[in-house]
Amino acid sequence: MLVRTLTAGTFTAALAVLSFGPAQARDQIQIAGSSTVLPFANIAAEQFGKAFAGKFKTPIVESGGSSAGLKNFCGGVGEKTIDIANSSRKIKPSEIEECKKNGVAEIQEIKIGYDGIVFASSVKTGHFALEPKHVYLAVAAQVPVKGALAANPYKNWKEIDPKLPDQPIQIFIPGEKHGTREVFEEKVLEAGCHDFPEIKAIADAKARANACKAVRKDGLSVDIDGDYTETLARIQRTPTAVGVFGLSFYEQNKDKIQVATVSGIVPTVESIADGKYPVSRPLYFYVKKAHLSVIPGLKEYVEFFLSDKVVGDEGMATDKGLIPMPATERTSVRAAFSKGALVN
Amino acid sequence: MTDSALPMTAAMANRAPRKLVLNEKRVRSRYAAERRFRAYGIAAIAFGLFFLAWLFVTLVVQGYGALQQSKMRLDVNLDAATLAPGGKVDDTTLRAADYTALLRTALRDTLGVGSDRAQRREAYALLSNGADNELRRIVMADPTLIGKTVPVWVSASADVDTLIKGQIARDLPENQRRLKDRQIAWVDKLVADNRLKKRFNGALFVNGASSDPEQAGMGVAIIGSMYMMLVVLLTALPVGVAAAVYLEEFAARNRWTDLIEVNINNLAAVPSIVFGLLGLAIFLNFFGMPRSAPVVGGLVLSLMTLPVVIIATRASIKAVPPSIREAALGVGASKMQVITHHVLPLALPGILTGTIIGMARALGETAPLLLIGMVAFVVAYPATPFDPATALPVQIYMWAGAPERSFVERTSAAILILLAFLIVMNAAAVLLRRRFERRW
Numbered sequence: 001m002l003v004r005t006l007t008a009g010t011f012t013a014a015l016a017v018l019s020f021g022p023a024q025a026r027d028q029i030q031i032a033g034s035s036t037v038l039p040f041a042n043i044a045a046e047q048f049g050k051a052f053a054g055k056f057k058t059p060i061v062e063s064g065g066s067s068a069g070l071k072n073f074c075g076g077v078g079e080k081t082i083d084i085a086n087s088s089r090k091i092k093p094s095e096i097e098e099c100k101k102n103g104v105a106e107i108q109e110i111k112i113g114y115d116g117i118v119f120a121s122s123v124k125t126g127h128f129a130l131e132p133k134h135v136y137l138a139v140a141a142q143v144p145v146k147g148a149l150a151a152n153p154y155k156n157w158k159e160i161d162p163k164l165p166d167q168p169i170q171i172f173i174p175g176e177k178h179g180t181r182e183v184f185e186e187k188v189l190e191a192g193c194h195d196f197p198e199i200k201a202i203a204d205a206k207a208r209a210n211a212c213k214a215v216r217k218d219g220l221s222v223d224i225d226g227d228y229t230e231t232l233a234r235i236q237r238t239p240t241a242v243g244v245f246g247l248s249f250y251e252q253n254k255d256k257i258q259v260a261t262v263s264g265i266v267p268t269v270e271s272i273a274d275g276k277y278p279v280s281r282p283l284y285f286y287v288k289k290a291h292l293s294v295i296p297g298l299k300e301y302v303e304f305f306l307s308d309k310v311v312g313d314e315g316m317a318t319d320k321g322l323i324p325m326p327a328t329e330r331t332s333v334r335a336a337f338s339k340g341a342l343v344n
Numbered sequence: 345m346t347d348s349a350l351p352m353t354a355a356m357a358n359r360a361p362r363k364l365v366l367n368e369k370r371v372r373s374r375y376a377a378e379r380r381f382r383a384y385g386i387a388a389i390a391f392g393l394f395f396l397a398w399l400f401v402t403l404v405v406q407g408y409g410a411l412q413q414s415k416m417r418l419d420v421n422l423d424a425a426t427l428a429p430g431g432k433v434d435d436t437t438l439r440a441a442d443y444t445a446l447l448r449t450a451l452r453d454t455l456g457v458g459s460d461r462a463q464r465r466e467a468y469a470l471l472s473n474g475a476d477n478e479l480r481r482i483v484m485a486d487p488t489l490i491g492k493t494v495p496v497w498v499s500a501s502a503d504v505d506t507l508i509k510g511q512i513a514r515d516l517p518e519n520q521r522r523l524k525d526r527q528i529a530w531v532d533k534l535v536a537d538n539r540l541k542k543r544f545n546g547a548l549f550v551n552g553a554s555s556d557p558e559q560a561g562m563g564v565a566i567i568g569s570m571y572m573m574l575v576v577l578l579t580a581l582p583v584g585v586a587a588a589v590y591l592e593e594f595a596a597r598n599r600w601t602d603l604i605e606v607n608i609n610n611l612a613a614v615p616s617i618v619f620g621l622l623g624l625a626i627f628l629n630f631f632g633m634p635r636s637a638p639v640v641g642g643l644v645l646s647l648m649t650l651p652v653v654i655i656a657t658r659a660s661i662k663a664v665p666p667s668i669r670e671a672a673l674g675v676g677a678s679k680m681q682v683i684t685h686h687v688l689p690l691a692l693p694g695i696l697t698g699t700i701i702g703m704a705r706a707l708g709e710t711a712p713l714l715l716i717g718m719v720a721f722v723v724a725y726p727a728t729p730f731d732p733a734t735a736l737p738v739q740i741y742m743w744a745g746a747p748e749r750s751f752v753e754r755t756s757a758a759i760l761i762l763l764a765f766l767i768v769m770n771a772a773a774v775l776l777r778r779r780f781e782r783r784w
Contacts, residue, residue, distance in 0.1 A: 028732065030635055032717065035745070042721045043555040049723055050477070053439055060636050060732045061721040063742065064714060080632050123520065227745045252747040254520045255512050314465075316473075320555065321747075 026079045027296050029059035033069025033086030035227070036115055036179065036246065037283050040317040041086050044305045047316060048297075051304065056297030061086075066179055073286060074099035083291045083298055087284045088115065088179040091343060106289035109343040110302060111333050113311050114323035116247035116272040117183055117279045119260040122239035126165025128260035132278070134160050136192030138169045139221045141214040144198035152216045170241035172234055173215070175225035183281045184244060185213045188262075191278065232256065247272065248321020272323045280323060289340065306334050403763075407756030413545035413558055414500040414508045416471070416534060418450040421493045422483060433487050443476035443483070447498060454539065455530050466527050470534075472499035474559035499547070500540060502557040502750040504531055508542060511749055548757060552723040553734070553742070557750030560743070562758055564722045568638045568733030569707060569765070575642025575729060576649055576706055581699050583646075584653030585688075591654075592661045593683055612651035619648045620712030628716060635717035636732035644716060645706035652705070656698020660691040693780035700773040704766050710737045736762045 031041055041061045049058025062069075066087040073085035074095055091109065099107060119135070121128055137160045142149040157164035174180040193199045193212040202208040215221050224231050224243075231243040232253060242260065247267055250259055259267055262279060271277040285305075292299050304310065310317050311324055318324050325333065424431070427441045448468055451457075457467045472478075475498040482496055483489060503522040506512045508531070518525055534540035551561025595601045623644035627633045633640050664687050672682040688695075713719055719738050726733040734742075740762065743755040 026634070030717070030732075032720075038721070039555060039747070042553070045721065046553075046555055046723055054436070058723040060717075062636065062717050063719055063721075080628070080635070082635070228747065229745060246747075249747040252522070252749060254522070255516050258520075 028057040029084065029295055029298050029301055030062070030082045031059055031084040031086060031285070032062035032064060032072050032082045033084075033285070034066040034088040034179065034283070035063050036066075036088040037086035037112070037285065038063050039248070039320050040112065040283070040310075040322045041285070043316050043320055044301075044310050047310070048301050048304045052297065052300065056300065059297075059301060065177075070095050070286070071098075073288070074102055074104055076102045077104055077288060077290050079294075081288075083288055083295050084301075085286045087286060088281065089182065090282075090284065091286060096343065104288055104290075107343045108287045108289055108337060108341065110285050110287060110306065110337060111325065111329075112283050112285060112305065112322065113317065113325050114272055114280045115283050116267050116269075116277065116323050117180055117187075117281070118245055118247055118250050118267045119242055119262065120235075120245050120250050120257040121242045121260065122235050123256060123258050124239045126167055127258060128157075128164065128242060129264065130164075130260045130262050131161075132188045132192030132262065133195065134164060134192070135171075135188050136212065138171055139173065139189065139215055140193065140212065141216045142211065144196045147198060149198055149211065152218070152220075155220070167240045169220045170238055171221050172224050172231045172241060172243040173221060174244055175223040177225060179281075180244065180246075183279065187279045187281075189213055246321065247323070251321060269318065269323055273326065283322070286343070289342065302337060303334075306330065306337065403756045403759055406753055407758075407760050409509050409511075410548055410753040410757035411545055412509075412542040413547065414505040414540060415497045415543045416451075416500045417495050417497050417539045417541075418447060418454060419493055419495050420446050420450040420479065422446065422490050424491045427483065427490050433490065435484070438484050438487065439480065441480070441483075443479040447471060447475050447479060455533070463526070466524060467530065469523075470501055470504050470527060470530060472501050472558045473556045474554060475499055477559070497543065499558045502748055503527075504540070505558055506749050507531060508535075508540070509753075511753075548754065549761075552725065553721045553739070554723065557746075557748050557754060560751070560754060562736065562739055562761055564725055565734045565736045565739035565758075566761075567726060568641070568718070568722075569736045571638035571726065571729040571733065572642040572645055572735060573703055573707060575639055576646045576703055577699070579643065579646040580649040580653050580702065581695075584650050584699070585657050585695060587650075588654045588657035588661060589683060589688070592658050593679070593687070608651050608654050612655060615711075616648055616709050617711040617715075619644050620715035622647065623712060624715045634730055634732075636720050636722070636734075637730050638718075638726060638733045638735075639729040640716050641713050641718050641735065642729065644712045645709060648709070648712065649699070649702035649706050652702035653695070653699050656702070657691065657695045660694025660698070661687055663694065664690045690782060693776050693782075697773045697777050700769050700776070704769045704773075707735075707765060707769070708737050708762065710735070710741055713738055736765065 029045075031045070038061060045059040045061050048056070062082075066085075066089055069082075069085040070087060070091060072082055075081050091107070096107070099105075119128065119130055134157070137143050137152075137154055138157065140152055143152050143154070144150075145153060154160050154169060156166065156168055158166045160169075173184060190209060190212045199208060199211060202211055215223070222234075224234070228245050228249040231245060232249075235241050235243045235257060243257070245257070247269070250257060250267075261267075262277060265271050265277045267277045267279075272280045287298070287302055292302075307315075308330070309315055311322065311330065312318065313324050313327075315322075315324065324330070423446065426446060427433075428437050448464075448471070451467055451471055452464070455467055457463055478498045479496060500508075504527075507514060507523055507528065512521060512523075514521075514528060521528075523531070531540060547559060547561045549561060549566070550563045551559055552564040554560040591601060591604065623640060627640045627643055628635060668686050668690065669682050672686050673679075677685065710719065713735055717732075718734055719741065720732065720734055721742070722732050722734050724731075736758070740755055740758045743751045743758060
C-alpha cells in the first residue's frame with residue numbers, strides 16, 4: 001500500500017512539474033547581472049512595482065556579476081531567458097557575437113549613470129590628498145627608480161611624497177574578478193604611470209600597459225575578492241590602511257572612513273557627474289528588443305528607470321549613490337531608447 | 345589433588361608478598377595517560393562550545409536590535425479629496441492614491457517646517473520610503489477613516505533608526521554623519537513629544553526584499569525556503585526510500601550494485617555548486633522550467649539530499665532484525681507485505697531522521713541556487729512554488745553585502761531566524777528518534 005501510494009505520488013509530482021513548465025506564460029520582468037548596478041536596479045524595480053501596482057508585477061533582479069549576467073542574457077530569446085542584463089561595463093564585441101549566434105540579434109544599450117570609485121582611510125588616521133601618480137608608486141610591482149624600472153622600494157607614503165601622511169603603505173584594492181579593478185587600472189594606475197620617462201621609453205603599448213598594471217606582491221597591496229564590507233572590516237582592523245570603495249558605500253559609512261581627494265578633487269556626486277573627479281565609470285543595462293513587445297511592462301520599466309524620478313539629480317537611484325548623467329545626456333539616452341537604437 | 349596443591353601454595357607463600365597490581369610506576373603513568381586522553385576530549389568539546397557561544401553571543405548582541413524599528417506617530421488628515429476624488433471609494437482609487445503627500449503634510453505640520461525646499465527635503469528624509477505602503481494598508485483595512493484626522497504609527501527612515509539605536513555616534517562632526525544637525529534636533533523633538541519610539545519590527549518577518557532596510561523583511565525568503573523544503577520532502581523521500589528498499593531487499597549483490605553503492609556514497613560528498621550546474625542544464629535549459637522558482641530550487645536540493653536519504657534508509661533497513669522478516673515470511677506474508685507491513689514501519693524513525701538532517705543541510709545552501717536564479721531581489725510573495733522567490737541563506741548573503749548600516753543588524757537577525765529553523769528541524773529529528781526508535 002505504502003509503496004504503491006508513494007510511487008503514484010512521485011509520478012504525479014513529476015508529471016505535474018513537467019507539464020507545468022512550458023504551459024506557463026511569463027508576466028514578470030527578469031533581470032540579472034552586475035552587483036554594482038544591483039542596488040539601483042533594486043530600487044527601480046521596487047518602486048516600479050509600487051507605481052504600477054495591480055498592472056505589472058515587480059521585476060526580479062538577480063545578482064551575480066556583469067559577465068554572468070551577459071552570458072545569461074546572450075543565451076537566447078524567449079520567455080525562458082532574462083530580459084535585461086545589468087552591467088558595470090560596456091558589452092564586449094565577443095559577447096555581441098555570442099548573442100547573435102544564439103538569436104539575440106537586437107540589443108538595446110541603456111546608460112543609467114556613473115559609478116564613482118573612491119579611496120578612503122580610517123577617520124582615526126591621516127588625511128590623504130592623492131594623485132594617480134602616488135597610487136601607482138604605492139601599488140605597482142616595478143616603479144621607476146633613478147632612470148630604470150626596479151622592484152617597488154616604497155614602504156611609507158611619506159617616501160612617495162612628503163605631503164602624504166607618515167603612514168606605512170597598506171592598500172586594499174579590488175580583486176581581479178571585480179569590474180572595479182579594470183577602472184582602477186585604467187583611471188588610476190595607467191593615468192599615474194604615463195608621465196614617467198621610464199614608462200614612456202617602453203615602445204610596445206601592451207608591455208607599457210602591463211608595466212603600469214602589474215601590482216606588487218609583497219603584501220603591501222592586497223587584492224580584496226569579497227565586497228566593500230570586507231574592505232571596511234580590514235580597514236577597521238588596520239587603521240593605517242587605504243581602501244578602494246564605491247562612492248555610495250563611503251557615504252553610508254562616513255562615520256568610519258574618510259575619503260581621499262584625487263588630484264585635489266573631493267569625490268562627490270557633483271564632482272563626479274561633471275567629470276572633474278577622474279575615477280568613475282558608466283553603468284549600463286542591456287535589453288532585448290524582441291522582448292519589449294512580449295513581456296508585459298518591460299517597455300514601461302525601461303522608461304520608468306530612465307525617468308528623472310529614478311536617475312534624475314534628486315532621483316531615488318541617485319539617493320542610493322548613483323551618479324546621474326547630465327540632463328542633456330539623459331534626454332539623448334531616452335530618445336535613443338524610444339527610437340529603438342541598437343548596439344552593434 | 346590437595347597433596348599436589350599444597351606444595352604450590354607453600355612455595356608461593358615463601359616468596360615476598362606480591363601485590364595484585366605490578367609495577368606501580370607504570371600503572372601510574374597509564375592512569376595519567378588516560379586522564380590526559382580524557383582531558384583532550386574535554387578540551388576539544390570546550391573549544392567547539394567556545395566558538396559556538398562566541399557565534400551566538402555576537403549574533404544575538406548584533407541582531408536583537410533588528411527586532412525593533414523606530415516608528416513615528418503622525419496625525420494624518422486622511423483628506424477625502426486626495427484619497428477618493430469625486431467621493432468614489434473603491435480598491436483601485438485607494439490603491440493608487442498619493443499617501444506620501446498626506447504623510448509629508450502631517451510631518452511638516454508636526455515639525456513646523458516652512459516652504460524652504462532644502463529644509464523640506466531634510467524633513468522628508470526622516471520618513472521611510474515605504475511609509476506610504478503602511479498608511480495604505482491602514483486606510484484600505486478601514487475606509488471609514490477617510491475624512492478624519494487619525495494618529496498613525498509609520499516607520500522612520502533607516503538613518504533615524506541607526507541614530508535612535510546609537511549605532512552612529514551623534515557627537516561626530518556633521519559631515520561624518522548621515523543626519524544633519526537640524527534633522528537630529530527634529531528627531532530629539534519627536535522623541536521628547538513621545539512621537540518617535542522603538543516598536544516591534546513585524547516587517548522583518550513578513551515583508552519581502554526592499555532597498556530600504558526599515559522595510560526589508562524575510563517573508564519571501566521564508567516562504568521560498570518552505571516551498572523548497574516541501575519539494576525536497578515530496579521528491580527526495582519517496583525516491584530515496586524506493587531506491588534504498590530495492591537495493592537492500594531485492595537487488596542481488598554483484599558488481600553492478602557495488603558500483604551503484606560507490607556512486608551513491610560519492611554523490612553524497614559532491615560539492616553543492618555541482619548540483620546547481622546540473623539543475624541549470626536539466627531543469628532550466630532542457631525542461632524549460634521557470635527561473636528563480638522554488639520548485640526548481642527544491643528539485644536541485646532534492647538531488648543533493650537524495651544520497652543522504654538513501655544511505656540513512658539503507659542503514660535503518662539493515663538494522664531491522666532478520667528474524668522479523670523470517671517470522672512474517674513464515675506466516676505466509678509476501679515479500680512486499682514483509683516490507684510494507686514490517687520493515688518500513690520499523691525503519692521509519694531512522695529514515696525520517698536521515699531525511700530531516702539532509703533537509704536541514706539543504707536549507708542552508710546558497711551555491712546551487714545562484715545558478716538557477718534564486719539569488720535575487722524579490723519583493724512580491726510567491727503564490728505557488730512556480731513563482732520567483734529567494735531562500736533564507738540567500739537573503740542573509742544579500743543583506744551582508746548591502747552598504748546601509750541598518751542591514752548589519754538585520755543580517756544577524758536573519759542568521760538567527762535561519763538557526764531557529766535548523767534547531768527546530770534537528771530537534772524534530774532527535775524527538776522522532778527518541779519516540780519511535782525500537783531496540784532489539
